[in-house]
Amino acid sequence: MKNVFLTACVLSVCFTSCKKEEKTTLTTTTTDTTLVTTSEVDTTTAGETMDSAAMDRAWKDYMTPGEQHKMLADETGTWDVTLKFWMAADAEPQTDKATAEAKMIMGGRYQEVNYKGTMMGMPWEGKNTIAFNNKSGMFTSTFIDNSGTGMMVATGTYDEPLKAVNYRGETLDPVTGKTLKYREVYTIVDAKTRKMEMFDTKGGKPEYKSMEIVMTRK
Secondary structure, three states: OHHHHHHHHHHHHHHHHOOOEEEEEEEEEEOOOOEEEEEEEEEEOOOOOOOHHHHHHHHHHHHOOOHHHHHHHOOOEEEEEEEEEOOOOOOOOEEEEEEEEEEEEOOOOEEEEEEEEEEOOEEEEEEEEEEEEOOOOEEEEEEEEOOOOOOEEEEEEEEOOOOEEEEEEEEEOOOOOOEEEEEEEEEEEEOOEEEEEEEEOOOOOOOEEEEEEEEEEO
């Protein structure tokens, strides 16, 4: 951990140094036997450099898991999953079953959830990663599965009174090829239950609930 921290600090110092502006004038003269080159360099600093102690504190705060990471770690374990899909606002939902294995990775900094089950009568698997960025105060969710070749990416903030993370993201509609914006609400219902609801806005129509995932701890 200490080596990673020191390396990050060194990289930051190098980056700051590269922001210096250099003004160089070269003069060359040629004689019968020698090439003489003189260089005059005028270097100015573009901004003030953060002192090393402040840099140390900033990197430590950025890389240290906090309360939000503990909240993610509380979900470590095996979950029974019920998935519901709505193809349109007035359509009947389709229901499928799966299991989910949740764990923390990279020293408790990120959550990884692996899903396996069936979807539309076919074997289905998916992978969800969740990050909480200490610097921005935002959650980021990425999701991939074997029903496509794209990735869903969303960012959001935690609503303490509602015990929910409100995400907004976008993906590519495989039918139209257009960018599809969506909204997710991930709710901590209780110690043994989680619920994710997705809302789509397809074809310029009003937003509707397109998916619901309920997870129950085994």
